[in-house]
Amino acid sequence: MDWDPEGKPRKPDILGIGAQKAGTTWMSQMLGQHPDIWTPPFKEAQFFNHRYIEEHRKWLPWHFRRGRINIQKRWDARGQEMPKEMQRYLDRIAREPMFTNHWYKLVFAPAPAHAKAMDVTPEYSTLPAEGVEFVAKFLPQAKFIYIIRHPVDRAISQLKMNLMRARRRPQTVEDWLNEVEDPVLMDRGDYLSYVPRWNACFGPDRLLYLPFGMIAHDPLGFLRRIEGFLDLKPFDYRDVGRKVFASDAALTVPDKARARLREKLEPQFGFLDRTFGPEFVGQLR
Numbered sequence: 307m308d309w310d311p312e313g314k315p316r317k318p319d320i321l322g323i324g325a326q327k328a329g330t331t332w333m334s335q336m337l338g339q340h341p342d343i344w345t346p347p348f349k350e351a352q353f354f355n356h357r358y359i360e361e362h363r364k365w366l367p368w369h370f371r372r373g374r375i376n377i378q379k380r381w382d383a384r385g386q387e388m389p390k391e392m393q394r395y396l397d398r399i400a401r402e403p404m405f406t407n408h409w410y411k412l413v414f415a416p417a418p419a420h421a422k423a424m425d426v427t428p429e430y431s432t433l434p435a436e437g438v439e440f441v442a443k444f445l446p447q448a449k450f451i452y453i454i455r456h457p458v459d460r461a462i463s464q465l466k467m468n469l470m471r472a473r474r475r476p477q478t479v480e481d482w483l484n485e486v487e488d489p490v491l492m493d494r495g496d497y498l499s500y501v502p503r504w505n506a507c508f509g510p511d512r513l514l515y516l517p518f519g520m521i522a523h524d525p526l527g528f529l530r531r532i533e534g535f536l537d538l539k540p541f542d543y544r545d546v547g548r549k550v551f552a553s554d555a556a557l558t559v560p561d562k563a564r565a566r567l568r569e570k571l572e573p574q575f576g577f578l579d580r581t582f583g584p585e586f587v588g589q590l591r
Contacts, residue, residue: 497574
């Protein structure tokens, strides 16, 4: 990992803002290989949502403390000692005061001067309008990447993740129909609400939309689109075809529940067609 122990606090140059369950972890892992991009040792800084989404504040300090422990475990599993400068950095990031403007700049302090620093936090896509306006003022030169996934596929992927985390398994079709009524599934993929907020503050020179399906069908083309957007030289990435998260194959959503999700999400499809056009929408899955 390219690391500048004497680096000064700085703001990120690139933000991956969403959507959840739309390939942001894969994108972060791929772009993190590029010699001119620097990513923190944890994927998500969660700064702007902490500031503007109150319910997130309850779990975010735990998110960083857990991340600190998991990073240590990875070093231990390799039988290696974590460098002292990384230990100091992680201890500071996971300690109060957190989520201040200065703290956010400290997150990217180790980035070498030549590299673009990147924050990939899918929760950013769900910011209220005043949050997006703050981002525009706080990061006047940053560029943003928003991956759009097929609304039903995205909701099902999130549902399976939530069920696995809760160790819950619906037994009947009725149980599944109850599960898909969870408003959380609608919120994270509410492109109809979120995309206009971002478009109100950023034009195509600052905000790149990409269809999720390209990751499976043309992963290198997907990355080349990003490189062009960021004015980066093409790079030979490793493992571009690797899946990051495999869903539980035993969790099969019944057709009735899937149809109910489609019904609930119908306005999203109309919005995506009008906003991005049929060619883009055809690449969502």
